[in-house]
Amino acid sequence: MKLVQTLLATTAAVLLGAAVAHAQGLPLPAYKPLPQKEKIKITWAAKIAVWAPVYLGKVTGDFEKENLEVEYVPARSTDGMVLLSTGKVELFVGGLSASIFNSVAEGGNIKIIAPSSLNPPESRQGVYVTKAFLAGRPYTPSMLKGQTIPTQVGLGSPITAYLARELAKAGGTLRDVQLRQMNGPDMVVALENGATNFAFLTDPFWLNLNKDKAEWLFLNEGEYSTGVYLAGPPLLGEKRAVGEAFVRVLARMHRQYLQGKYMSNPVVTAAMTKEMEVPLESLTRIPEHLFQPNLNLPTKMTSEMQEIFASTPNTLSYDKPLPYEKVIDPSFVAAALKGL
Numbered sequence: 001m002k003l004v005q006t007l008l009a010t011t012a013a014v015l016l017g018a019a020v021a022h023a024q025g026l027p028l029p030a031y032k033p034l035p036q037k038e039k040i041k042i043t044w045a046a047k048i049a050v051w052a053p054v055y056l057g058k059v060t061g062d063f064e065k066e067n068l069e070v071e072y073v074p075a076r077s078t079d080g081m082v083l084l085s086t087g088k089v090e091l092f093v094g095g096l097s098a099s100i101f102n103s104v105a106e107g108g109n110i111k112i113i114a115p116s117s118l119n120p121p122e123s124r125q126g127v128y129v130t131k132a133f134l135a136g137r138p139y140t141p142s143m144l145k146g147q148t149i150p151t152q153v154g155l156g157s158p159i160t161a162y163l164a165r166e167l168a169k170a171g172g173t174l175r176d177v178q179l180r181q182m183n184g185p186d187m188v189v190a191l192e193n194g195a196t197n198f199a200f201l202t203d204p205f206w207l208n209l210n211k212d213k214a215e216w217l218f219l220n221e222g223e224y225s226t227g228v229y230l231a232g233p234p235l236l237g238e239k240r241a242v243g244e245a246f247v248r249v250l251a252r253m254h255r256q257y258l259q260g261k262y263m264s265n266p267v268v269t270a271a272m273t274k275e276m277e278v279p280l281e282s283l284t285r286i287p288e289h290l291f292q293p294n295l296n297l298p299t300k301m302t303s304e305m306q307e308i309f310a311s312t313p314n315t316l317s318y319d320k321p322l323p324y325e326k327v328i329d330p331s332f333v334a335a336a337l338k339g340l
Contacts, residue, residue, distance in 0.1 A: 002155060005136065010069045017152060019180060025063055025294070026253050026255040026256070026259070026293050026340075027255075027340045028201065028251075028255055028256055028340075029063050029248045029251050029252055029336050029337065029340065031054050031066060031248075032066070032245065032248065033065065033067040033245075034066060034241060034242065035060050035067075035256070036067065036243055037067050037069060038067060038068055038239070038242045038245075039068075039070075039071055039088050040068055040069070040071070040090045040091060040235075040242055041071045041072075041073050041088070041089040041091070041245055042054065042070060042071070042072055042073065042089065042090070042091045042092075042222040043072075043073040043074070043075045043079075043083050043084065043091070043092050043093070044072070044074065044075075044080065044092070044093045044094060044290055045074070045075065045077050045079040045080065045094060047072075047275060047276045047277070048190060048276070048277070049203065049272065049283070049286055049289060050116045050117045050290065051093055051096045051227075051288055052117075052226045052253070052258060052268070052271070052272055052289075053237065053249070053250045053254060053258065053291070054070065054093075054250075054275075055252035055271045055272050055274070055275035055276065056253045056258075056267075056268065056272075057070070057249040057250070057252075057253055058070055058271070058275065059267075059270065059271035059275070060253075060257075060271070062249045062252055062253070063137075063246075066245040066246075066249060067245070068242070068245055068246060068249070073089050074095055076168040077094050077095075077097070077099070078099070080092050081099055081100075081103060081110075083234040083274070084110055084230060085092055085103060085109070085110055085232060085233075086232075087232055087233045087234055089232065090231065090232055090234050090235050090239065090242070090243070091229055091231060091232070091246070092110075092228070092229075092230040092232070093116070093227070093228070093229050093230070093278060093340045094228070095157055095158040095227060095228070096112075096158050096225075096226045096227070096228050096301065096305055097156050097158065098155075098157075098309045098316055099154030099156060099229075100112070100230060100327070101302075101316060101318075101322060101327065102316060102317045102318070103321055104326055104327050105318040105322060107231045109229065109232070109236060110230055110232050110233075110236075110259060110327040111230070111231055111235075111236060111327065111328060112228045112229065112230055112231075112283055112297065112301070112327060112328045112329070113148070113229055113230070113231045113235070113243060113247060113328075113329050113332040113333070114228070114229040114247050114250055114295050114300055114332060114333055115224065115225035115227065115228055115229070115292065115295055115296060115297055115301075116193060116225045116226075116227025116228060116229070116256075116289075116299075117225055117289035117290055117291045118221055118224075118225055118289065118290040118292070119219055119221045119290070119291075120288055120289060120290055121221075121290060122286045122287045123203075123219060123221075123287050123289075124206050124216045125201065125202050125203055125206060125219055126162065126168070126200065126201070126206075126216060126217065126218055126219035126220075127144075127149070127162070127163070127195075127198055127199070127200050127216075127217045127218055127219075128191055128198065128199055128200075128201055128206070128209065128215065128216055128217060129143075129150065129197060129198050129214060129215060129217050130194055130196075130197055130198075130212045130213060130214045131212070131213060131214060131215060132194050132213075133194075133198075134215075134284075135265055139217055140170070141166050141167060141169040141170035141172070142172070144163070144166065144167055144170070144172070144176070144198065145167075145170065145172050145175055145176040145177065146176065146177070147177055147178070147197055148177070148178040148179075148180050148188050148196065148198075149163065149177055149178070149196075149198045149199065150179075150180045150181070150182035150186075150190060150196055150198075150199045150200070150309070151179055151180070151182070151187075151198075151199070151200040151201060152181065152182070152187075152202060153181065153307070154180075154181045154185055154216055155174075155179055155314075155315050156309060156311050156315045157313070158224040158226035158305075160174055160179070160308060160309070160312060161220075161222065161226060161304070161305060161308050162200075162219055162220045162221075163179075163200070163220075164176065164308045164311065165220040165222070166220055168249050168252045172219075173311045173312075174308070174311055174312045175311065175312070175313065176180055182199075183265070184201065184205035185208075186286075187199040187200075187201060187205065188201070188205055189209055189211060191213060191214040192209070192210050192213045192214065196302075198217075199214075200252070202304075202334060203286050204285065204286055206281060207285055207286075209261075218337055219245065220310065222300070223298060223300060224296060224297075224298050224300055224301045225292070225296075226303075226305075227251070228289070229247075231243055232331070235282045236329070241261050242274065243273065243332055244251070244332055244335050244336065247332040247333060247335070247336045248335075248336045250295065250336070251293075251295060251336040251337060253291075254291045254293055254295060255293045256293065258291040259291070259293065260288075261286050261297065262288055263283070263284050264312065269283060269284065294337065295333045295336075295337070296331075297328050297333060298323050301324075301328060302319070302321075302322065302323075302324045302327045302328060302329045303324070306321045306322065307321075
């Protein structure tokens with residue numbers, strides 16, 4: 001038994017040593033443990049790769065070192081927003097959607113406190129077109145006009161930003177297309193059978209597409225993450241210290257483990273396969289997302305996204321754009337990175 005414990009301890013030390021070797025020499029926030037154990041409930045619709053900092057924080061023990069206990073509360077995005085605004089969970093993680101802006105405009109006490117990640121240049125998430133539709137023609141953005149484009153989520157989702165940027169190249173807006181909700185596997189079948197000319201495929205569904213039938217066109221990644229950590233009333237009020245401790249862990253994970261080719265780090269892959277409950281071979285087929293070491297929250301996150309949503313009928317419930325500070329509170333990130 002003692003030999004087994006020694007071997008396990010040695011293996012753990014090797015893995016943690018590998019993690020340190022993968023760090024980019026970036027300074028890390030110091031631990032500032034909370035005076036007592038605090039639980040933080042996080043709601044999300046799915047365990048996906050962009051939430052890697054949370055998985056890592058649990059497996060490496062960083063949340064424990066901050067005296068935090070993290071509990072997952074799975075829920076559909078619409079239900080998750082209700083749980084957040086009513087204080088039944090402390091954090092919502094999901095896309096930068098129109099529902100966030102609408103909730104703030106209607107008086108909801110919620111704010112974005114940290115970003116997720118950016119898609120890497122080699123990612124092949126995005127809009128696909130069938131080769132039958134192209135029929136040998138070179139693609140141009142004007143081809144999108146008048147088309148119905150299936151997506152996993154509909155109007156008011158971050159996906160509309162990628163489409164809006166492309167349509168603008170042809171002088172168009174989101175009013176020139178119709179978005180139709182469809183699940184990932186069905187979109188792959190629809191493209192391969194010619195039931196749709198275009199579709200927006202996300203990870204990991206594009207990996208299963210027959211590339212002889214359809215080809216990738218664009219993603220149009222912006223300058224900011226469209227995945228966000230959204231805090232509710234407790235973290236914005238009496239439990240602010242808990243929120244700051246959580247963001248310190250995010251910053252450490254971004255800086256120490258999630259730079260460069262982090263999928264070659266066994267600590268990262270072990271945490272993600274464990275928490276996401278996916279096999280390693282499926283996980284490593286997806287290109288590494290870009291986790292910004294400074295957790296950037298630029299003003300375009302609110303200005304551009306509101307402009308895009310405003311161009312789509314029946315998406316925003318208000319007319320005058322909300323100011324940045326009504327939607328985003330960058331002070332949590334600032335506190336985590338102070339002095340670094």
